[in-house]
Amino acid sequence: MIIKRKAKRFKPREQPKIKKPVSKQKGFGTEMPPDYALVVIYFDQKEAANQASSFFNWYESINWTGPRAAPYRNWKILASDWIFNYHQQLKLTKRLRRNRL
Secondary structure (H helix, E strand, C coil): CCCCCCCCCCCCCCCCCCCCCCCCCCCCCCCCCCCHHHHHHHHHHCCCHHHHHHHHHHHHHCCCECCCCCECCCHHHHHHHHHHHHHHHHHHHHHHHHHHC
């Protein structure tokens, strides 16, 4: 009769846990105030990269709060409104220049 030997089980070596600097912001728009890099990326994707710094500086100056001192909850909504108004202003100035000639 042959007796099978059982393999000894070893505990795996524990790897030292390295804490990576994790950004708490994921870029969904609900983190307030947003990280400046996320704002630049968003404006670049929407083809209004030159407006990112003015948008960020404006809302930083008013501490990301509304007219009644209530804090904003989603910066991407503010950014999309800013970009829409920017494009409308570009269309208006283009139309005014064309009408002058």
